[in-house]
Amino acid sequence: MPPPLTATAARPRTFRESRSPGRRAPSDQRPQTPGRRHPAKSGRPTATTAAARWGGSSPTWGAAPALLGAVVVGVFVGGRYVQAPRFRAMSYDMLDAFVVNGVYTLLLKAAVSRERPNEQDNKAFPSGHTSNAFALAAVAERHYGWKAGVPAYLLASAVGVSRLQRNKHHLSDVVAGAALGYIVGRTVVRVNGAPLEWHRGATISVTPLPGRKTRGLMVAVTF
Secondary structure, eight states: OOOOOOOOOOOOOOHHHHSOTTOOOOGGGSOOOTTOOOTTTSOOOOHHHHHHHHTOSSOOOOOOHHHHHHHHHHHHHHHTTSSOHHHHHHHHHHHHHHHHHHHHHHHHHHHHOOOOTTOSOSOOSSOHHHHHHHHHHHHHHHHHTHHHHHHHHHHHHHHHHHHHHTTOSOHHHHHHHHHHHHHHHHHHHHHHOSOOOOOSSOEEEEEEEEOSSOEEEEEEEEO
16 A cells, blocks of 8 residues: 655745856845945046046146137236236237247147157147246246246246156157247247337327428327
8 A cells, every 4th residue: 555645845945055056146146235336337437537537647737728828818808908017018928929839839840740758649849838838937027027937937847847747748848848938938028028008098199291282180099
């Protein structure tokens, strides 16, 4: 006689028993530490990605030519509205020096065509950032003396050093840019001469023009 059948309840399998040998648990089943997320999935930029985004690993001195040009234009416009002849003349000379220095720098870059240390392009010689900085520093020194010249030249030197740290230029590129900017800045101030005079409004001058057969007047308007 066969033994009687008995019903047995199936024991549910645990997570350890259901996992295949040698296979890791899915990522959604792994224990998570509260308040901690994976850096790659956090969405927050890390220091490395931020540095790579801005093209360097450390803070640098030196503004792009477009930004520096906007600042120079702003100083020039401000000089038109202040009753300070020295500042007004300096603002004019700064804009003049910035334009002249930019033309000479671009011509030299195209003529020399020297490769940068980081092999980015062939526009290494001379350093445009350094030449712009020294041109503006020379203008400030010629108008306000060494009380403005010393900090201006120190800032310009910091710009040149930053270009070396970023591996954008050789040392000779920076030295040439500093010399070019210094010469351009001083030359512009010397050629332009005395500070511009301030006119409180339009002035009209009338000069008679006598002659044997004709008579006339010459009217000049200054504003």
